[in-house]
Amino acid sequence: MKDEIIKISLCMVALISVAVLFGVVGYIFLKGIQVISPDFLLKSPNYAALEEGGIFPHIIGSLCLLAVCLLFAVPLGIASGIYLAEYATENIVTKSVRFFVECLAGIPSIVIGLFGLTFLVYHIGFGPSMLSGGLALGFMILPWTVRASEEAIKTVPRSYREASLALGASKWQTIRNVVLKNAYPGIITGILLGAGKAIGEAAVILLTTGGLVTYIPRSLLDDVGALPVYIYMILTVVPASRDVAESYAFGASLVLIMMFLMISVFALLLRNRYVRKRMSGSRG
Amino acid sequence: MEALEHVRGLKFKFRRMELTREKIIEKLLFASALSSILIVFFIIAFTLKESIPALALGRDFFFGMTWRPGHEQFGIFPIVVSTFVVGAGALAIAAAIGIPTAIFLAEFSPHWVRNIIKPCVEMLVGIPSVVLGFFGLMVLVPFIRDSFGGYGECILAGWLILAIMTLPHVISISEDSIRAVPAGYKEASLALGATQLQTVRRVLLPNARSGILASLILGMGNAVGETMAVLMVIGNPNIPWIPSSVLEPVRVLTSTIVLEYSYTVWGSMHQHALFAIGVVLFVIVAILNLVTTVAIKGRFGATSIIKGVIGRG
Numbered sequence: 317m318k319d320e321i322i323k324i325s326l327c328m329v330a331l332i333s334v335a336v337l338f339g340v341v342g343y344i345f346l347k348g349i350q351v352i353s354p355d356f357l358l359k360s361p362n363y364a365a366l367e368e369g370g371i372f373p374h375i376i377g378s379l380c381l382l383a384v385c386l387l388f389a390v391p392l393g394i395a396s397g398i399y400l401a402e403y404a405t406e407n408i409v410t411k412s413v414r415f416f417v418e419c420l421a422g423i424p425s426i427v428i429g430l431f432g433l434t435f436l437v438y439h440i441g442f443g444p445s446m447l448s449g450g451l452a453l454g455f456m457i458l459p460w461t462v463r464a465s466e467e468a469i470k471t472v473p474r475s476y477r478e479a480s481l482a483l484g485a486s487k488w489q490t491i492r493n494v495v496l497k498n499a500y501p502g503i504i505t506g507i508l509l510g511a512g513k514a515i516g517e518a519a520v521i522l523l524t525t526g527g528l529v530t531y532i533p534r535s536l537l538d539d540v541g542a543l544p545v546y547i548y549m550i551l552t553v554v555p556a557s558r559d560v561a562e563s564y565a566f567g568a569s570l571v572l573i574m575m576f577l578m579i580s581v582f583a584l585l586l587r588n589r590y591v592r593k594r595m596s597g598s599r600g
Numbered sequence: 601m602e603a604l605e606h607v608r609g610l611k612f613k614f615r616r617m618e619l620t621r622e623k624i625i626e627k628l629l630f631a632s633a634l635s636s637i638l639i640v641f642f643i644i645a646f647t648l649k650e651s652i653p654a655l656a657l658g659r660d661f662f663f664g665m666t667w668r669p670g671h672e673q674f675g676i677f678p679i680v681v682s683t684f685v686v687g688a689g690a691l692a693i694a695a696a697i698g699i700p701t702a703i704f705l706a707e708f709s710p711h712w713v714r715n716i717i718k719p720c721v722e723m724l725v726g727i728p729s730v731v732l733g734f735f736g737l738m739v740l741v742p743f744i745r746d747s748f749g750g751y752g753e754c755i756l757a758g759w760l761i762l763a764i765m766t767l768p769h770v771i772s773i774s775e776d777s778i779r780a781v782p783a784g785y786k787e788a789s790l791a792l793g794a795t796q797l798q799t800v801r802r803v804l805l806p807n808a809r810s811g812i813l814a815s816l817i818l819g820m821g822n823a824v825g826e827t828m829a830v831l832m833v834i835g836n837p838n839i840p841w842i843p844s845s846v847l848e849p850v851r852v853l854t855s856t857i858v859l860e861y862s863y864t865v866w867g868s869m870h871q872h873a874l875f876a877i878g879v880v881l882f883v884i885v886a887i888l889n890l891v892t893t894v895a896i897k898g899r900f901g902a903t904s905i906i907k908g909v910i911g912r913g
Contacts, residue, residue: 326703327709333697333698334701336767392632392635395633396632399629416636419886420640420643421889422821425825427878429857434871488621509726513726516730519858544728551832569735573727584722
């Protein structure tokens, strides 16, 4: 009898937490879907009369920032991961690399934003721009790409490498044709999860870009607006009627969540397929 | 004979070319790894350097009770206390809801339920925090204002929003670590005549303890370092104070940086103080991460689970 009560209460708590999580997403979906229209998605914003504009430059801006961020963090992260997993011997150098990578993973994003603002925007003089924002985001996800690549490469069985080396392939040929071929789903999953983090990040972009824009950036040094910053700023800075600002923020939130979920679902699907394949591989 | 010599020479040449190529690639990879460290090292060094004048204030900075940049007073004590209050409360709520959910999913739910809920919860790990903050501002703040009075923007709102944010983490890692306990332990307990609940309480939970603990500490680290979600719902009074009730607005470390960076004077003590706040945040989160790593050492698969989750951000 007592057991039953505990079981039922566990079930209730589980229901509550699932309901809360889906309640939040569902609420934003219901509120946001009312605003979304072709005009909302494809027009430039008009900050004097908010209801006449859309959020197009901010959607493109978010994608541009993500592109810069990935262009910086992905090649560097994968190359570092390969070096750590395949070339480096365990010594003080690799240990310090790992230590610093862990450190960077622990830096709260706002600190990276502050660094980006002072160093990239002022010291180097990139100004509030796509380059500053993208690089700062790149710094933020670099540890994830390094670690994801290293972990994925390390899970490739030793025998694969030995077989390739025994056939006369050189070390780099082995890495390129055998190791990376087997490790790439893991690496891509790690990168996608980093990308999901970058696309939803507001604090870093708030400090390193200008915020609200009416145009699409034409060069790396142009100012750029991103969706997360738009949501925050439209509520705090723009002198529009509260109702319109709120409904626009709901619309932008829905678009942002959809972009995030697309990346995240894709990453999880890939990871699950990869895990299953590895498990069946090791059993067979 | 000559032809053979020639072929041998070519082979040798080819082999040498390949060796140089291998060397160049290795050097390039090494250079990438090195620049990764240099970037991290530089970010940390730069932040530290910028914060030294404020950190040098010593007691006045760390234990000073007033933060009034206009009057050259930079005491962060109330802000630090508020940060811990907000983080700890959020964590307590997330634990109270998340751990039972994890137990239910791991042990009592039918397979198909778990197979639907688990991926959905994992999908929500890392949901954009500005969206959660906005939800809090639209739904929780008015709700608190109407039912408990006060401004609505308060510690309680911060707790709830951060709890929602950490919940997917806590559920996902705790469930993984409960399921990572070897099946033999559970079977042995059941074979001795223990009920399913007794097994959960006496065998599974103690063995999964380090993983569950780690999920909570990690959650705390995330909550302390979180900016946007908190910023939008906790009120941020002009002069930070130590709160005496959960319905009071407060200021946390992260929100102070965001609110004040735009009007700092270049090179002023105010700017240094904001960097010093960044350093304090970094140290707090680093300590929490370190504790996590120590807490999970050598437990069943916990290390890899945690690594996976840290990787998930």
